[in-house]
Amino acid sequence: MTGDATVLVVDDEPRVCEAFELWLEETYRVVTSTSGEEALERMDGSVDVVLLDRHMPGMSGDEVLAEIRDAGYDCRVAMVTAVDPDFDIADMAFDHYVSKPVDSETLESVIDRLLGIGQYDTHMTDLYGISQKITTLEAEKSRSELSRSEEYADLVDRQQRLEGEMGDIMASLGADDVEQLFEVAAGREREE
Amino acid sequence: MASFGSSKELGVSTGELDSLVQDTEFFRSLVENGSDAIVSIDEHSTILYANESVERVFGYRPEELIGEKLTTIMPDRFHAEHLDAVDRYLDTDERELDWNDIQLPAEHRNGEEIALSITFEEHSYEGERVFSGIMRDISERAEREAELERQNERLERFASIVSHDLRDPIQTARATLAVARAGDEAALDELDGVFDRMEDLVDDVLTLAKQGRTVGEPEPVALASVVADAWETTDTGGATLVVDDEVSTVAADRERLRTLFENLFHNAVEHGGDGATIRVAALENGFAVDDDGPGFGDADPDQLFDYGYTTTADGTGFGLSIVDEVARAHGWSVTATTGEDGGARFEVVTR
Numbered sequence: 161m162t163g164d165a166t167v168l169v170v171d172d173e174p175r176v177c178e179a180f181e182l183w184l185e186e187t188y189r190v191v192t193s194t195s196g197e198e199a200l201e202r203m204d205g206s207v208d209v210v211l212l213d214r215h216m217p218g219m220s221g222d223e224v225l226a227e228i229r230d231a232g233y234d235c236r237v238a239m240v241t242a243v244d245p246d247f248d249i250a251d252m253a254f255d256h257y258v259s260k261p262v263d264s265e266t267l268e269s270v271i272d273r274l275l276g277i278g279q280y281d282t283h284m285t286d287l288y289g290i291s292q293k294i295t296t297l298e299a300e301k302s303r304s305e306l307s308r309s310e311e312y313a314d315l316v317d318r319q320q321r322l323e324g325e326m327g328d329i330m331a332s333l334g335a336d337d338v339e340q341l342f343e344v345a346a347g348r349e350r351e352e
Numbered sequence: 353m354a355s356f357g358s359s360k361e362l363g364v365s366t367g368e369l370d371s372l373v374q375d376t377e378f379f380r381s382l383v384e385n386g387s388d389a390i391v392s393i394d395e396h397s398t399i400l401y402a403n404e405s406v407e408r409v410f411g412y413r414p415e416e417l418i419g420e421k422l423t424t425i426m427p428d429r430f431h432a433e434h435l436d437a438v439d440r441y442l443d444t445d446e447r448e449l450d451w452n453d454i455q456l457p458a459e460h461r462n463g464e465e466i467a468l469s470i471t472f473e474e475h476s477y478e479g480e481r482v483f484s485g486i487m488r489d490i491s492e493r494a495e496r497e498a499e500l501e502r503q504n505e506r507l508e509r510f511a512s513i514v515s516h517d518l519r520d521p522i523q524t525a526r527a528t529l530a531v532a533r534a535g536d537e538a539a540l541d542e543l544d545g546v547f548d549r550m551e552d553l554v555d556d557v558l559t560l561a562k563q564g565r566t567v568g569e570p571e572p573v574a575l576a577s578v579v580a581d582a583w584e585t586t587d588t589g590g591a592t593l594v595v596d597d598e599v600s601t602v603a604a605d606r607e608r609l610r611t612l613f614e615n616l617f618h619n620a621v622e623h624g625g626d627g628a629t630i631r632v633a634a635l636e637n638g639f640a641v642d643d644d645g646p647g648f649g650d651a652d653p654d655q656l657f658d659y660g661y662t663t664t665a666d667g668t669g670f671g672l673s674i675v676d677e678v679a680r681a682h683g684w685s686v687t688a689t690t691g692e693d694g695g696a697r698f699e700v701v702t703r
Contacts, residue, residue, distance in 0.1 A: 164455035173520075173524050173527070175522070175524055175527040175528045175531055175539065175542070176523055176524060176527040178530075178531045179526070179527030179528070179530040179531055180527070182530055182531065182534050183530065217663070219515040242517065242519035242520040257520065260519045260520060260522070261519055261522045261526050262523070263526070264530075305415075327649065331598065
């Protein structure tokens with residue numbers, strides 16, 4: 161299934177693009193861009209997963225993400241970044257948040273998971289993205305910061321609502337599948 | 353046999369002590385000379401009584417306050433709310449706030465706000481309801497708390513810098529190594545540059561940590577000489593320095609001031625290039641550093657002084673944070689504007 165999947169790597173550091181390509185090219189078709197503007201030019205319907213740096217000169221990763229979603233591409237996006245995730249990620253339409261530095265194993269497992277989730281309907285991808293944000297924030301923020309955050313409370317609400325709506329689909333998947341899909345991001349352990 | 357200090361040993365009999373305590377003079381003196389300010393008001397917030405300590409806390413003599421409204425010693429923004437709250441309390445007898453050790457700001461005669469801890473009491477006197485506030489000036493405590501909070505924030509930001517701003521170059525180093533292993537050995541030469549960048553970051557973070565401390569006793573420093581020193585220790589390439597004749601002296605910690613200039617010069621050369629001309633000029637209330645570079649362009653002026661904010665690929669983003677920290681440690685302020693010829697201009701107000 162993954163053999164013909166296309167991954168778009170966006171990072172302003174050319175060596176990072178090169179290395180990601182080296183790590184991934186045996187398993188996927190890899191396209192790289194060293195700027196947000198270039199990434200949008202390379203973007204098309206064939207791209208399945210985007211690995212997107214946040215802090216770039218010119219167009220930022222956050223802006224690229226918004227453009228990709230506005231254009232309606234059906235692809236999964238992982239932010240791969242050194243930027244500390246803050247509560248503002250609640251409103252960003254990515255599917256996964258990966259903290260730099262990453263190695264090839266982490267990248268491959270994130271991509272595999274995103275390709276897996278991509279087979280299901282939008283409810284599932286929504287739920288996956290929301291669960292990702294909750295996990296990311298829980299790893300980064302203290303209990304008291306979380307309890308004071310409206311964004312966090314809202315994410316938890318949305319997660320519960322979606323889980324309720326999706327009860328049937330989840331049941332049909334079987335516990336193992338669900339666990340595998342929603343397992344805490346590869347390479348990232350819950351701190352508590 | 354253990355014997356605790358009885359009233360006998362103090363040279364006062366139990367009976368004498370009782371009568372002493374019952375003596376109104378005793379109470380008057382206790383209340384008048386206590387370290388807390390005490391103010392009593394009637395139902396209309398008119399001050400009925402104020403003790404001697406109000407002078408130390410509020411700058412008014414007790415007799416200046418008696419007969420005035422309590423709002424005299426309140427910041428304007430609390431006036432209406434206070435009068436409403438008293439009315440509501442008189443109507444309902446329901447206390448809307450804790451009467452014990454509540455923190456509220458008051459206003460000193462000189463217009464400055466003072467942080468107070470207040471405990472309210474109510475009693476009735478000659479058929480009237482009387483409300484008293486026992487007030488302690490906690491400005492110093494509040495300042496210490498604010499300072500601690502500032503330090504904690506700074507520590508948090510440092511932790512964040514060290515953990516996150518170093519992640520990017522680590523990723524680049526790892527990526528470069530992977531590329532080299534795959535056959536492109538020339539890529540290894542780039543690692544020096546990546547490690548230099550990480551070293552710069554660590555150096556800057558350490559400098560920043562030191563600049564955050566408050567300055568020692570400031571001394572008059574000749575600006576022209578500290579500017580010349582800073583210029584010498586900054587890598588300014590072919591840039592030109594012009595120092596106006598009017599610049600004189602400023603009360604400062606000389607070493608820290610030199611760090612401030614070094615970082616301003618570095619910033620000007622970084623953005624203005626080798627051919628830049630940098631000018632240090634006197635201001636009526638401080639000094640300014642101008643350059644003839646491209647100015648701030650798209651850079652967000654609100655973010656310029658933020659930790660880690662940079663528009664160049666190899667900048668650490670800490671230079672202007674250091675400038676800001678040095679200025680603040682001296683009690684100065686620094687602002688970024690656009691100079692007459694479109695370059696960057698930093699104005700440091702020292703008084």
